[in-house]
Amino acid sequence: MIEIAPAFLRQRPLPVPVEGDKKSRGNVLIIAGATELPGAAMLAGIAALRGGAGRLRIATCVRNATALAVAVPEARVIGLPESESGALAAAAATQVVDLAAESDAVLLGAGFAPDQSMTAIADALLAKPGPAFVFDAARSRACAALRRRSSVKRAGSS
Numbered sequence: 001m002i003e004i005a006p007a008f009l010r011q012r013p014l015p016v017p018v019e020g021d022k023k024s025r026g027n028v029l030i031i032a033g034a035t036e037l038p039g040a041a042m043l044a045g046i047a048a049l050r051g052g053a054g055r056l057r058i059a060t061c062v063r064n065a066t067a068l069a070v071a072v073p074e075a076r077v078i079g080l081p082e083s084e085s086g087a088l089a090a091a092a093a094t095q096v097v098d099l100a101a102e103s104d105a106v107l108l109g110a111g112f113a114p115d116q117s118m119t120a121i122a123d124a125l126l127a128k129p130g131p132a133f134v135f136d137a138a139r140s141r142a143c144a145a146l147r148r149r150s151s152v153k154r155a156g157s158s
Contacts, residue, residue: 040111
């Protein structure tokens with residue numbers, strides 16, 4: 001077993017491209033962190049940077065945005081409207097879709113409280129062609145349910 005500690009991680013520096021700048025290394029958008037779980041957004045952001053992302057943006061609840069920006073200064077942190085349960089509000093879907101359109105990869109769902117608004121945001125993201133998506137386990141289940149609903153609608157409309 002290998003212990004993953006700071007010393008281990010320091011031995012594995014971020015990849016450095018031979019040519020280009022941060023834009024050539026990819027644009028990652030992380031949509032994460034309910035008000036009670038801001039650490040999930042922070043950990044996901046750090047992981048994206050360690051994986052070689054050149055440009056990192058984190059969209060999170062407005063209450064968490066300032067602290068997260070201090071914790072991950074390499075990221076642009078966007079504070080979005082919150083629902084009463086502490087997740088992103090469904091009203092954030094338009095902003096999230098716009099941010100995703102400028103991204104190469106999008107992670108959705110790390111540290112989210114279960115909330116119907118997240119289904120609305122996932123629906124909006126998947127309605128348009130765009131970047132590669134990574135969903136956490138809860139969002140994956142929600143997307144599977146969305147695909148089933150979508151298949152039923154298509155079969156019924158034929």
